[in-house]
Amino acid sequence: MWSDQELVEMLRSSVPYYLVVALPLLILMSPVPVDAAAEFTVYRLQQYDLHGSPHGSRSSLVNVEARSLDASSVARRCVLARLADLTPSHYQRVVSQGAAALLILLPVNVTSFSVDQRQLVHDVEAAMLEADSQLAVYVAYETQELLDIYEAVRTATNTDAVTSAAAAMMSSLSTDGYQIVVGGSQSKLMADMTIANVQGKLSGYGVEEQLPTIAIVAHYDAFGAAPELSWGADSNGSGVVVLLELARILSRLYASPRTHPRLNMAFLLSGGGYINYQGSKRYLEDHLDASDSPLLSETHYTLCLDTLGSGDSLRLHVSKRPKETSPGYQFFQALQEAGAAVGINVDMVHRKINLQEDTQAWEHEKYSMRRLPAFTLSRLLGPKTGERGSILDTSENVDLTSLTRNTVVVATALLRHIYNTSVDGIFDNGLAVTKKSVKSWLDLLTSQPRSPQLLSGKNNPLVSTLHQILTRYTNEARVTFLKADKRDPEWAFYDITRATMAAYAVKPAAFDFLLTMAILAYLGVIYVFLQYFPKLYAMMVRLASPQKSKTH
Amino acid sequence: MTFFHFGNCIALAYGPYFLTYKYSGMPEYGGFWKCAQVGGMYMLTQLCKMLLLATFFPTSDGPPETASLATELVKTTVDFGDVMGLSIVMGRVPGAGHIKILITGLGWAAADLLLTRALPLWVGARGLEFDWKYIQISLDANISLVHHLNMALLVWLWWRSDLAAAVRPIVAVLIAGCIYRPLLPQMLAILLGSRPLGFGLLAACATPTLCTALIACHIFITHSASFR
Numbered sequence: 001m002w003s004d005q006e007l008v009e010m011l012r013s014s015v016p017y018y019l020v021v022a023l024p025l026l027i028l029m030s031p032v033p034v035d036a037a038a039e040f041t042v043y044r045l046q047q048y049d050l051h052g053s054p055h056g057s058r059s060s061l062v063n064v065e066a067r068s069l070d071a072s073s074v075a076r077r078c079v080l081a082r083l084a085d086l087t088p089s090h091y092q093r094v095v096s097q098g099a100a101a102l103l104i105l106l107p108v109n110v111t112s113f114s115v116d117q118r119q120l121v122h123d124v125e126a127a128m129l130e131a132d133s134q135l136a137v138y139v140a141y142e143t144q145e146l147l148d149i150y151e152a153v154r155t156a157t158n159t160d161a162v163t164s165a166a167a168a169m170m171s172s173l174s175t176d177g178y179q180i181v182v183g184g185s186q187s188k189l190m191a192d193m194t195i196a197n198v199q200g201k202l203s204g205y206g207v208e209e210q211l212p213t214i215a216i217v218a219h220y221d222a223f224g225a226a227p228e229l230s231w232g233a234d235s236n237g238s239g240v241v242v243l244l245e246l247a248r249i250l251s252r253l254y255a256s257p258r259t260h261p262r263l264n265m266a267f268l269l270s271g272g273g274y275i276n277y278q279g280s281k282r283y284l285e286d287h288l289d290a291s292d293s294p295l296l297s298e299t300h301y302t303l304c305l306d307t308l309g310s311g312d313s314l315r316l317h318v319s320k321r322p323k324e325t326s327p328g329y330q331f332f333q334a335l336q337e338a339g340a341a342v343g344i345n346v347d348m349v350h351r352k353i354n355l356q357e358d359t360q361a362w363e364h365e366k367y368s369m370r371r372l373p374a375f376t377l378s379r380l381l382g383p384k385t386g387e388r389g390s391i392l393d394t395s396e397n398v399d400l401t402s403l404t405r406n407t408v409v410v411a412t413a414l415l416r417h418i419y420n421t422s423v424d425g426i427f428d429n430g431l432a433v434t435k436k437s438v439k440s441w442l443d444l445l446t447s448q449p450r451s452p453q454l455l456s457g458k459n460n461p462l463v464s465t466l467h468q469i470l471t472r473y474t475n476e477a478r479v480t481f482l483k484a485d486k487r488d489p490e491w492a493f494y495d496i497t498r499a500t501m502a503a504y505a506v507k508p509a510a511f512d513f514l515l516t517m518a519i520l521a522y523l524g525v526i527y528v529f530l531q532y533f534p535k536l537y538a539m540m541v542r543l544a545s546p547q548k549s550k551t552h
Numbered sequence: 553m554t555f556f557h558f559g560n561c562i563a564l565a566y567g568p569y570f571l572t573y574k575y576s577g578m579p580e581y582g583g584f585w586k587c588a589q590v591g592g593m594y595m596l597t598q599l600c601k602m603l604l605l606a607t608f609f610p611t612s613d614g615p616p617e618t619a620s621l622a623t624e625l626v627k628t629t630v631d632f633g634d635v636m637g638l639s640i641v642m643g644r645v646p647g648a649g650h651i652k653i654l655i656t657g658l659g660w661a662a663a664d665l666l667l668t669r670a671l672p673l674w675v676g677a678r679g680l681e682f683d684w685k686y687i688q689i690s691l692d693a694n695i696s697l698v699h700h701l702n703m704a705l706l707v708w709l710w711w712r713s714d715l716a717a718a719v720r721p722i723v724a725v726l727i728a729g730c731i732y733r734p735l736l737p738q739m740l741a742i743l744l745g746s747r748p749l750g751f752g753l754l755a756a757c758a759t760p761t762l763c764t765a766l767i768a769c770h771i772f773i774t775h776s777a778s779f780r
Contacts, residue, residue: 005582007585072757092711135614179680181680202680266620314656368615400612503683504679504680504681504682505683506680506681506682507682512554512556512557512560514686515557515560516556516560519560519563519564519567522564522567523563523567523568523571526567526568526571526572527575528574530571530576531575533575533576537773540770541773541777542772
């Protein structure tokens, strides 16, 4: 039998060696626990390639410390900034200093922004999407939790400027730093991404091939700094709303033999409107280059609808002024008359197509380049105001009254041109454009973000719904899918549009050293206490029983 | 935070235990093995206590804060099992009075530390997130060392047949006080209107423990002085 002593000796001699093996194994094998101070959903900046040039943020992974915008150095840090504070020059500085990430805090209520602030946001968005950058850019809604972190980071940043190391250490005791982490995998190219075109037509009275055609086009996709925040209510939800209303009204008129016009109508809800109108490009290729489809060969004009959701004036953007006898000019006159009736000014804005540029500014330019008479109707003065494709373009951004009125103007002008007569009495018995129907279309379109990569796939619910609507109102409604060329893709999108970001409260390394010092001092005090315990004990004995210690 | 931070917490929690073992003369008595045995007894006692609790006090569904003070009081009474366990251990550990107390108290406290605090530290203090909680757990371990030594001393005193009759009730009250110590935060919550948190709670726990320790020491000294 072993005695106790032997067992103890054996334990003593062997346990340290076991520990040497076991401890590192334990450390390696047990995962570092993850319970963050805060976790929140963040929306990543667009990442896409267009005509071979990359745009947006190239990275999706973050594991760095947080700094605020006014920090002296943000290299290899995650910059936290509120959207209202951010300017394009800030963004350039963040990029040039080599920050690892940028988190933009978006107010929940973006309608509170003033006109100047909105313009600034548009400028920032344009700056971020203009070229590519290596930093991961995320947008998050401001929550109280996130604002607290932001404030803590700001105060911590201000202490960076403290001169002495001791002062910095002391301040580290009271303030928290934050480590920002977004895990998962790096963003990848979305293979087999599709863009859908939804099209339908109404055939005129007579032999279809011999009748002229009016094409109405609106791109239904949206854009913005973050795909998941691209609600696109005004641009181009409003255009789609007008198109759907026109389809609804015309379907009724085409169904009745009394009002069946000698004119074909073609409707196109094109996809990829923000990536150089890929949908329209494909549509033109299908209908002009393939000879079996004569729909577009004899068109009066193509009317593109883009951003009609507010304002008191409309502009007809053209690349080439239509001749005074042309149907296009007649439609313009009809528009002016219809506009004047409800107090809206309709102008014609002429802008030549810049053939030097890779991308076309307006959708109608795609048609004009193929020598089809075309124009875009919009409330905007020009294509590059930044209002098209912004994360601020939420459904609150659309004025329903204006949109309804604009729809009435377009519908009136179109019918006046088609029937070549005054159509004042036509908008009754179910044909009237009502706020209710406009709102229901708009609600449908803004029920989800509509950035192209989110609408990919054969069974996308929104595309299916649009297809069903056009099936109800038009003949031969169908969806065509287009893909980028495999070898030389004109466009490409990347995945990871949203992620979960975690913020961990951390202390700087200096704090750990400070803590070690304090603990060592504490243990030293205990050591001294234990060393002097016999003396202390003797003293206590004397204090407790002075009379007894005297007797012995 | 980092592994370094975990090291800090461990040093703070275990350092005093090690120093107490090393510099109180225990190694000379082969105290390590005795301490381990005491630790084994601690586990057995806890098991019995848990069986008792599970049998008679099924867990309530609500969060722990909602449990009434009376229920908690009855539940804590089961901790008298600790006193019994300590008494049994005390009878089996050979040695002079103060060594007996030290070995029992330290073994008991070390087992408590290993079983209740090592895991939270291992899981929490290595995480990315910094929290003062882990420093507080480590400091609380130090208070609990004093507490357990205290308990051992009081239990030892209680079983002395030659203890002066006048101090016996005091010892009994102190033992009861030590046992109902876990109720302190709730009592304070009732008295102050709000539950103290963090370092405030630590201070609130440390003060009565240290006071009890001083009184117990005084009784021990007077008791042993009467035999010189």
